[in-house]
Amino acid sequence: MATVPLPADAQADPRVKAVFDDIRATRKTDFINNLWRALAFDPPLLERTWADVKALMATPTLIDPLTKEMVYLAVSIANACSYCVHSHTAAARAKGMSEAQHAELLAIVTLAARTNHLANGLQVPIDDAFDAARPS
Amino acid sequence: MATVPLPADAQADPRVKAVFDDIRATRKTDFINNLWRALAFDPPLLERTWADVKALMATPTLIDPLTKEMVYLAVSIANACSYCVHSHTAAARAKGMSEAQHAELLAIVTLAARTNHLANGLQVPIDDAFDAARPS
Amino acid sequence: MATVPLPADAQADPRVKAVFDDIRATRKTDFINNLWRALAFDPPLLERTWADVKALMATPTLIDPLTKEMVYLAVSIANACSYCVHSHTAAARAKGMSEAQHAELLAIVTLAARTNHLANGLQVPIDDAFDAARPS
Amino acid sequence: MATVPLPADAQADPRVKAVFDDIRATRKTDFINNLWRALAFDPPLLERTWADVKALMATPTLIDPLTKEMVYLAVSIANACSYCVHSHTAAARAKGMSEAQHAELLAIVTLAARTNHLANGLQVPIDDAFDAARPS
Amino acid sequence: MATVPLPADAQADPRVKAVFDDIRATRKTDFINNLWRALAFDPPLLERTWADVKALMATPTLIDPLTKEMVYLAVSIANACSYCVHSHTAAARAKGMSEAQHAELLAIVTLAARTNHLANGLQVPIDDAFDAARPS
Amino acid sequence: MATVPLPADAQADPRVKAVFDDIRATRKTDFINNLWRALAFDPPLLERTWADVKALMATPTLIDPLTKEMVYLAVSIANACSYCVHSHTAAARAKGMSEAQHAELLAIVTLAARTNHLANGLQVPIDDAFDAARPS
Numbered sequence: 001m002a003t004v005p006l007p008a009d010a011q012a013d014p015r016v017k018a019v020f021d022d023i024r025a026t027r028k029t030d031f032i033n034n035l036w037r038a039l040a041f042d043p044p045l046l047e048r049t050w051a052d053v054k055a056l057m058a059t060p061t062l063i064d065p066l067t068k069e070m071v072y073l074a075v076s077i078a079n080a081c082s083y084c085v086h087s088h089t090a091a092a093r094a095k096g097m098s099e100a101q102h103a104e105l106l107a108i109v110t111l112a113a114r115t116n117h118l119a120n121g122l123q124v125p126i127d128d129a130f131d132a133a134r135p136s
Numbered sequence: 137m138a139t140v141p142l143p144a145d146a147q148a149d150p151r152v153k154a155v156f157d158d159i160r161a162t163r164k165t166d167f168i169n170n171l172w173r174a175l176a177f178d179p180p181l182l183e184r185t186w187a188d189v190k191a192l193m194a195t196p197t198l199i200d201p202l203t204k205e206m207v208y209l210a211v212s213i214a215n216a217c218s219y220c221v222h223s224h225t226a227a228a229r230a231k232g233m234s235e236a237q238h239a240e241l242l243a244i245v246t247l248a249a250r251t252n253h254l255a256n257g258l259q260v261p262i263d264d265a266f267d268a269a270r271p272s
Numbered sequence: 273m274a275t276v277p278l279p280a281d282a283q284a285d286p287r288v289k290a291v292f293d294d295i296r297a298t299r300k301t302d303f304i305n306n307l308w309r310a311l312a313f314d315p316p317l318l319e320r321t322w323a324d325v326k327a328l329m330a331t332p333t334l335i336d337p338l339t340k341e342m343v344y345l346a347v348s349i350a351n352a353c354s355y356c357v358h359s360h361t362a363a364a365r366a367k368g369m370s371e372a373q374h375a376e377l378l379a380i381v382t383l384a385a386r387t388n389h390l391a392n393g394l395q396v397p398i399d400d401a402f403d404a405a406r407p408s
Numbered sequence: 409m410a411t412v413p414l415p416a417d418a419q420a421d422p423r424v425k426a427v428f429d430d431i432r433a434t435r436k437t438d439f440i441n442n443l444w445r446a447l448a449f450d451p452p453l454l455e456r457t458w459a460d461v462k463a464l465m466a467t468p469t470l471i472d473p474l475t476k477e478m479v480y481l482a483v484s485i486a487n488a489c490s491y492c493v494h495s496h497t498a499a500a501r502a503k504g505m506s507e508a509q510h511a512e513l514l515a516i517v518t519l520a521a522r523t524n525h526l527a528n529g530l531q532v533p534i535d536d537a538f539d540a541a542r543p544s
Numbered sequence: 545m546a547t548v549p550l551p552a553d554a555q556a557d558p559r560v561k562a563v564f565d566d567i568r569a570t571r572k573t574d575f576i577n578n579l580w581r582a583l584a585f586d587p588p589l590l591e592r593t594w595a596d597v598k599a600l601m602a603t604p605t606l607i608d609p610l611t612k613e614m615v616y617l618a619v620s621i622a623n624a625c626s627y628c629v630h631s632h633t634a635a636a637r638a639k640g641m642s643e644a645q646h647a648e649l650l651a652i653v654t655l656a657a658r659t660n661h662l663a664n665g666l667q668v669p670i671d672d673a674f675d676a677a678r679p680s
Numbered sequence: 681m682a683t684v685p686l687p688a689d690a691q692a693d694p695r696v697k698a699v700f701d702d703i704r705a706t707r708k709t710d711f712i713n714n715l716w717r718a719l720a721f722d723p724p725l726l727e728r729t730w731a732d733v734k735a736l737m738a739t740p741t742l743i744d745p746l747t748k749e750m751v752y753l754a755v756s757i758a759n760a761c762s763y764c765v766h767s768h769t770a771a772a773r774a775k776g777m778s779e780a781q782h783a784e785l786l787a788i789v790t791l792a793a794r795t796n797h798l799a800n801g802l803q804v805p806i807d808d809a810f811d812a813a814r815p816s
Contacts, residue, residue, distance in 0.1 A: 001259060001261060001358065001806055001810070001811040001813060001814075002258055002259050002260050002261060002811065002812055002813040003257065003258055003259050003357060003358060003361040003374075003810075003812050004258055004371075004374070004812050004813070005812055005813050006260075006261075006813040031265060033263045033265070033266075034260045034261055034262070034263050035251070035254075035255055035258070035260050037260075038258045038260045038813075039254075039258070041371060041374075041375065042371065042372070042374075042375035044375075045375045045378065045379060049250075049251070049254065052247060052250075053247065053251070056240075056243055056244060056247055057244075057247070061240055062234075062236055062237050062240050063206075063237060063240050063241065063244070067203045067206065068244055070199075070203065070207055071206055071207055071210045071241065071244045071245065071248070072244055072247070072248045073529075074207045074210045074211050074214075075210050075211070075213075075214045075244075075245050075248035075249060075252065075389075076248055076252055077211075077525055077528050077529045078210075078211045078214035078215050078525065079214050079248075079249065079252040079253075079256075079352065080256075080352040080528050080623065080624040080625065081251075081252035081253075081255050081256055081352065082262065082354075082528075082531060082626075083255040083256075083260050083262055084248070084251060084252050084255050085528060085529060085531055085547060086262045086263075086266035086267075086531060086545065086547060087263075087266060088248075089266070089268070089529075089547040090265070090266045090268075098198075099548075099585060099586065100198055100586070101198050101199060102547075102548070102585075102586075103585065103586035103588070103589045104197055104198050104199050105199065105207065106525075106526060106529045106530070106589065107192055107589060108192060108193075108199070108204055108207050108208055108211075109207065109211050109525050109529060110521075110522040110523075110525045110526050110529075111188060111189065111192055111193070111208070111522075112207070112208045112211035112212055112215075112220070112224075113211060113215065113518075113521040113522055113524070113525040114185075114188075114518040114519075114521055114522045115171070115185070115189070115217075115220060115518075116211065116212055116215040116217035116220050116521070117215075117217075117485055117486065117514075117517050117518045117521040117619075118171070118175075118185065118514060118518050119171055119217050119219040119220050120215075120216075120217055120219075120485050120488050120490075120493060121139065121481075121485045121493060121497075121514045121517060121518075122138055122139055122140055122171070122174045122175070122514070123137060123138050123139050123490060123493055123494060124138050124142075124170045124171050124173075124174045124219050125137060125138060125142075125170055125677070126170070126218065126219055126222045126681055127169045127170050127222075127223075129167060129169070129226070130169075130222035130223060130225070130226045130681070130683075131222075131681040131682065132225070132682055132683050132684050132685055133397070133681060133682040133684070133685055133686040133718075134681075137494065137670055137674070137675040137677060137678075138675065138676055138677040139493060139494060139497040139510075139674075139676050140507075140510070140676050140677070141676055141677050142677040174677075177507060177510075177511070178507065178508070178510075178511035180511075181511045181514065181515060209393075211525075213389055213392050213393045214389065215488065216392050216488040216759065216760040216761065217488065218392075218395060221392060221393060221395055221683060222395060222681065222683060225393075225683040235684075235721060235722065236722070238684070238721075238722075239721070239722035239724075239725045242389075242390060242393045242394070242725065243725060245389050245393060246385075246386040246387075246389045246390050246393075247386075249382075249385040249386055249388070249389040250382040250383075250385055250386045251382075252385070253349055253350065253378075253381050253382045253385040253755075254378060254382050256349050256352050256354075256357060257345075257349045257357060257361075257378045257381060257382075258378070259354060259357055259358060261813070262545055266545070266547075267545040267546065268546055268547050268548050268549055269533070269545060269546040269548070269549050269550040269582075270545075273534055273538070273539040273541060273542075273630065273803060273805060274539065274540055274541040274802055274803050274804050274805060275538075275540050275629060275630060275633040275646075275801065275802055275803050276540050276541070276643075276646070276802055277540055277541050278541040278804075278805075303809060305807045305809070305810075306804045306805055306806070306807050307795070307798070307799055307802070307804050309804075310541075310802045310804045311798075311802070313643060313646075313647070314643065314644070314646075314647035316647075317647045317650065317651060321794075321795065321798065324791060324794075325791065325795070328784075328787055328788060328791055329788075329791070333784055334778075334780055334781050334784050335750075335781060335784050335785065335788070339747045339750065340788055342743075342747065342751055343750055343751055343754045343785065343788050343789065343792070344788055344791070344792045346751045346754045346755050346758075347661075347754050347755070347757075347758045347788075347789050347792035347793060347796065348792055348796055349755075350754075350755045350758035350759050351624065351758050351792070351793065351796040351797075351800075352624040352800075353624065353795075353796035353797075353799050353800055354806065355799040355800075355804050355806055356792070356795060356796050356799050358806045358807075358810035358811075359807075359810060360792075361810070361812070362809070362810045362812075370742075372742055373742050373743060376736075376741055376742050376743050377743065377751065379736055380736060380737075380743070380748055380751050380752055380755075381751065381755050383732060383733065383736055383737070383752070384751070384752045384755035384756055384759070384764070384768075385755060385759065386729075386732075387715070387729070387733070387761075387764060388755065388756055388759040388761035388764050389759075389761075390715070390719075390729065391715055391761050391763040391764050392759075392760075392761055392763075393683065394682055394683055394684055394715070394718045394719070395681060395682050395683045396682050396686075396714045396715050396717075396718045396763050397681060397682060397686075397714055398409055398714070398762065398763055398766045399713045399714050399766070399767075401711060401713070401770070402409070402411075402713075402766035402767060402769070402770045403409040403410065403766075404410055404411050404412050404413055404769070405409060405410040405412070405413050405414040405446075405669070406409075409667060409669060409766065410666055410667050410668050410669060411665065411666055411667050411765060411766060411769040411782075412666055412779075412782070414668075414669075439673060441671045441673070441674075442668045442669055442670070442671050443659070443662075443663055443666070443668050445668075446666045446668045447662075447666070449779060449782075449783070450779065450780070450782075450783035452783075453783045453786065453787060457658075457659070457662065460655060460658075461655065461659070464648075464651055464652060464655055465652075465655070469648055470642075470644055470645050470648050471614075471645060471648050471649065471652070475611045475614065476652055478607075478611065478615055479614055479615055479618045479649065479652050479653065479656070480652055480655070480656045482615045482618045482619050482622075483618050483619070483621075483622045483652075483653050483656035483657060483660065483797075484656055484660055485619075486618075486619045486622035486623050487622050487656070487657065487660040487661075487664075487760065488664075488760040489659075489660035489661075489663050489664055489760065490670065491663040491664075491668050491670055492656070492659060492660050492663050494670045494671070494674035494675075495671075495674060496656075497674070497676070498673070498674045506606075508606055509606050509607060512605055512606050512607050513607065513615065515600055516600060516601075516607070516612055516615045516616055516619075517615065517619050519596060519597065519600055519601070519616070520615070520616045520619035520620055520623075520628070520632075521619060521623065522593075522596075523579070523593070523597070523625075523628060524619065524620055524623040524625035524628050525623075525625075526579070526583075526593065527579055527625050527627040527628050528623075528624075528625050528627075529547065530546055530547055530548055530579070530582045530583070531545060531546050531547045532546050532550075532578045532579050532581075532582045532627050533545060533546060533550075533578055534578070534626065534627055534630045535577045535578050535630070535631075537575060537577070537634070538577075538630035538631060538633070538634045539630075540633070541805070617801075621797055621800050621801045622797065624800055626800075626803060629800060629801060629803055630803060633801075650797075650798060650801045650802070653797050653801060654793075654794040654795075654797045654798050654801075655794075657790075657793040657794055657796070657797040658790040658791075658793055658794045659790075660793070661757055661758065661786075661789050661790045661793040662786060662790050664757050664760050664762075664765060665753075665757045665765060665769075665786045665789060665790075666786070667762060667765055667766060
């Protein structure tokens, strides 16, 4: 199911085809996953989304590729996005995440969730020492 | 403000004092931040929480310390925990996060939030290729 | 799957039948979607929920019907409610949302998600100018 | 700060005064907390909100009053509503929640948050045995 | 689907078998639901998670077993964890939750969600009376 | 408080000054709110964020400006972003939102939150009729 069509012939639109071709070239695979197929219903939204994902996730930056995927996956878990959890677990594995690292990542995410709920339950005042905007 | 008292003499309780002493020794600082002071209202909860945070975040494991803090911070942002965002930004800085890495981390978190909301809006079906439980 | 039964003969209960009849009359369709069928397990909860949805969403009010549906859909996306995203995308379409408006709505929702996570990450202090409760 | 005015003379409006009087009579206290003062900017919204809160939380129902407050507080923590966490912690205390029960409640909420994030990370398929809508 | 394998022979690992045996003995049933089967991919994570769930949810504590399950379920709903909503609705039923109590629980959760969003929309300042950390 | 500095002389950086000048020109006001001041710690992040906000929120598009602000505000409430709720309530007012429309918007947001939690609690199967990707 989806809230937009997933037409088999999306690439008949040249703007869609151009993005799909770039996804294939960038990722070195013929596989186009459903998020991009769904976005084909609006080529400008497809283009902007892929351009931003490519620039940050498929291009060398300060933070190493596996760490970036692990951060992305962690946020996707916290935001309860089923699709994103699946796609970014696969992406993290493709970038080298071992089973043991996967388990540890889940342990960190669940520990954070636990103390997030604890601090929200306690409504603890923020320590002055944490204020980066204070005059030093 | 807080939903529990933050007594100045929490360490009069020997179980609280033992945890606070371990926090100080582990972190090599005299500073005890307010989350731990607030948890002093229930020593068993304080002990269990600190034991688990220490085991994962203050002990060498598979994932390097800075990556662990960045994942923790990312989850705290997604869960809208103000206290945790402050404390784990400070922790990530203490473990070496530069301003440029901080900015990039925020860029990853916000990109994930964006595609999380996009995939949740599109309700895209999950690709079979992502199913780690499928027979191969 | 569901956490309550979805019996085919729910309308054997006259309170359930009365609500279903009102849904059909109000929406001018024979179709009763699964949320209402599931709520039939508790007629008072069904009655109260439908009464409030009808009063706000199926009755002329200050805000026009399509805008109301777009706001409803936006909240459902942010709250990761799959069922609601599907049902309110369909409702927004029924009230005239075009494909291009749908794409723009998703662009707004994802931009908001992005700056929500950014502001939560930065923990920016709220400007005095935004305080509606301040003496003028 | 607030996004609506909190005028000192809100009760000059007779609809607002009637609700405030009912809050005072129901709760047997002169104290009107800020949520109700803020809602005074729109008397119909104030009336509907109070009517529903009163019917469920200030009236005997199937579930006992303290359990109801603990459930309310748990949801408020998960939804990161600072104001609600404060007001419903106070309400739960007023209905008899001890410090030890408060600590245990936080332990349950944080355990749930932990397994919520774990199951969302694992994307475990739902067991057929849990389907209440299956034919028996 | 899942992000980790769900092997049929998970219990070939003696650490996994020990946990599964303990789950069966504690719950007095042969049924092992999928969350535990999925966690078998990392025995230490399986062991720690079960130990903590057992200690709080399957052991007598201050709060009665049904209330604990209702709180757990409420948090799982708010965190949009489909799997957990299914498993803890079943667990609450097994501990005696009637259909009418289920309906009332949903009514409380949805009322809390409503005022959570209302208070977050109004950004009401927290009343001094709610501050448990204030000097008395 | 903030997790990054809010220096008074941020505009000493010409890239920051250029963005601030564009904000002032676009919004026809000298006021620069704190989110932009905080983003000055990383000029590229500031530039990209402002460019995207400007393109969608400060430029005529398909959806009218007030509806766009109401959708943005609704998402910000659901995501529990205090800063964003304040800033976008102010923006919606600046674009003509009346007190009565504000109250109605809050009513829609809270009704959505209520049925979001209800549907997540019931785990209702999605009706085939809602599937936009089905063959017609």
